[in-house]
């Protein structure tokens with residue numbers, strides 16, 4: 001297939017690392033349970049602080065503080081040696097859509113506890129779209145579906161065993177594998 005005719009994610013991959021190769025993927029307890037049930041694996045998450053310390057500042061969405069433990073770490077998918085997500089295969093994600101972490105399902109929508117953010121465009125390489133193409137249509141993303149996943153995400157982070165307290169109020173940051 002000519003690159004110009006390839007799906008947007010493939011075109012993205014031809015010019016840069018994709019979201020599945022560079023992003024840290026937070027997984028809810030529900031995500032982890034669904035993935036474990038589907039894959040039979042127990043080695044796909046770790047507790048880690050964010051690569052970007054600015055991520056610890058969630059003052060504009062305080063519910064998100066629930067994802068951090070007392071040391072500023074949250075449950076993220078492991079990566080392969082080359083940085084790819086552990087579930088990235090040669091033809092894209094190897095997990096079915098209803099098993100993928102909720103944050104993956106919503107991409108490229110931004111969100112908070114109160115709703116979706118209006119502009120999803122800045123998260124994808126829209127200059128690679130052909131004239132007249134709309135990002136969400138090309139990705140087959142639907143706002144109502146994404147809103148349902150967003151609501152589920154914030155319900156599931158309530159099952160985190162962490163109180164919603166700013167990490168920097170609770171001590172330092174370290175990294176270790178989940179036992």
Ligand code: SF4
Nearest residue numbers: 020085087088093104
């Ligand atoms: S779980 Fe799938 S969609 Fe999410 S980052 Fe990994 S490969 Fe990409």
